[in-house]
Amino acid sequence: MEKMDSASIVSIFNSDDSAPEVLQAMKDISSLSGVLSDLGSHTFYQSPMEILRFLRIIQLINEEALGLDEKIENSETLYYRYRNRYSDPEFPTKKKIEQIVNILAKYNWISKHSRLIKMRDVGKRMMDVLIRLANDSLAYHMHDDIGRSLFQARRDAEISEAYDDQGISGGNKIASMIKNVADAIQLMEERELEMLADRNALPQLELIHELMKDLEGKLQERFRQFQTMEESLVLTELMQRGTAALAKGTNLSLGMITKYLKFTTMQNTPLSSTLNPEKVREFIVKMFDPPIESDVPNIYQLLSFMEQNQYEGEAMDGLWIPVKFAAPIPALAIDEALTYMEEYEPLTENIDEIDVDPEFETNVISQTDLDELMRETNWLLTKNMIETSKIEEFLEQHEETPLEEVIIKATSSEWSDAVNALTAISALVGNKKVTVEKSNQKNKLPTFNRNWEWMNDEDRVNIVRKRNTGQEKRNSE
Incomplete structure (x- = not known):
């Protein structure tokens, strides 16, 4: 792909204010706001379902313009096509569809002829913007909190590929991508205990890890597009922030997967009757501050697995701590204990020792x-x-x-x-x-x-x- 100079990237922020193409672009935005404003005055935006019905109507017009459907003669044709296509419990009335058609014609999104409704260029671009915005929002909300930030980071990378690489500004997408990854990492740290305690979180953790690796590749690919010394100096801080954020996120997701897999086998793992005090001491020390990619759980993670109510009464609010309180000791028992300690005399019987000469045996093995x-x-x-x-x-x-x-x-x-x-x-x-x-x-x-x-x-x-x-x-x- 031919590399374009950053100064030649098409952007309204770098263009002359009085340029005719800038003024025409602003008129397109004005037509979009005008359509939305008129629709709002007719109470079309009072509920999400009304917005969905409007998007369905412009999608029918869009499909006809692309040659995917038959011609639309008038608003009545659009009304019956809507009823045949969508299973809506409350179909929009003919009057409402006619109002929408008149508004679109008022702002030159469509042109009305005697027996034909035809889409204009500005309408095609503005309708594509609205439909794409709705689809992106739907895909965004299909993820959880962490998945949404990672999904938006991936979309930023894809937009950068589709726009910046073609010489059209898509905004500060690299900075936006890094910010979304950082937000996802912060949410992962805050919800680490929750995800580790969830027995069905392994697929989600694996997906997060794969997204992190995918985003790392896309970010490196974005950086490779900037090859000159001046551009690399401008991106130095972004490169450092992005590399640090992705490295932290990848290690964190991998560490959570490792801990999750180890915890699944911990309950069924047989323990030896002989314990190594030094290894136990080392394990306890590491629990206070384990590395990110380590499979050693800290004390909060370990206790969180005890809150899953495997034993009756275990899943109570608050932190699970195994504490047993001693029963009150009566005064008579204390008095007997003191008397025993005062009068205690150890046995001093002689121990007979027998000297035995050791016998050595030699075993030969192949x-x-x-x-x-x-x-x-x-x-x-x-x-x-x-x-x-x-x-x-x-x-x-x-x-x-x-x-x-x-x-x-x-x-x-x-x-x-x-x-x-x-x-x-x-x-x-x-x-x-x-x-x-x-x-x-x-x-x-x-x-x-x-x-x-x-x-x-x-x-x-x-x-x-x-x-x-x-x-x-x-x-x-």
Whole structure:
């Protein structure tokens, strides 16, 4: 694409005030305000449904001008076409449609002939503006608070591509894009606990992360359009702000996804009976100020998961804190305790010690047996962290089965169980207990009721096969 100089970009703010094209552009805006003002005086804008009916009417005129529908002879033709096209419980009357047609003709949006209503150029552009504004608003409001800011940031990038790259000013879209991303990041930080506590928030977090990566690419592409030294100096501050905001947002969304996935397995993860005090101390220290991309939860996030009412009376207003108050101690018990402490005498019986000479034994093990022992040890350590018993029990009965059938029948149709099952299958594959192979035949699997979808639908028919380790070992020998 040919790069245009910033001074040559078409903008009303850089043009001569007395230029005839500037005056004509302002007349177009004046016609838009005139149409809206006259419609308001006829109470067409008293409710959202009235506005929607007006947009439907100009859409019918727009479709006829584009050759997508038959000619419109007069307002009566427009009235019957509206009734045939839309299922409106309260159709606009013929008089109301005639009033709208007269207003559009008054401001030269359309021209009325004896047997034809024809759209003019200014009407085509102004109607496109209104319809596009309504569609953009609809797409904007279909997202939540965070999604709206990210959607607007993406629209800013797309408008910059459609206008700025073609030499027509679209406004300060790079600055607007960065501001919308910063607003989305602020909302993510404020709603982090809410999203982590929501068991169905993983798809939304993944979508936010993908939008962040997409916006990062679009922002870098915008910056590459400005190649001269002077333009790059003007954009230096914007580049720094945008890069910092996107890096923070990407790390924050990735960190939330990591924490979310870890929390789903935390409840079902078996704990060893031996605790490492140093690791526990390190974990507690990191909880006070974890890095953004860290999967270590802070204390507020950890306690927020205890407010989901898994136990009766747990989901009360306020913060969940495990506190037990001691019962009042009677005076007699205190007196007995003091007496016992004052009169306590430790036992001082002699301890008989027997000296025994230590006996040493030498065990010799081969390299092959040592390797086998190490593999088995690693496998036991893996099983302590990942629950694989359900998958193993299922494969004992079915030596080879499609991947989706293993996940659904061995666990359940919930997405959290699917994540845990895939983690268990990965562990079994890594320790050479099972293999996952592409299916040579397109198996027709039954339809399972599940609350999740495959990113690649072909993966569902992959064959999970239990490996015969004894036979493989004899073949290798």
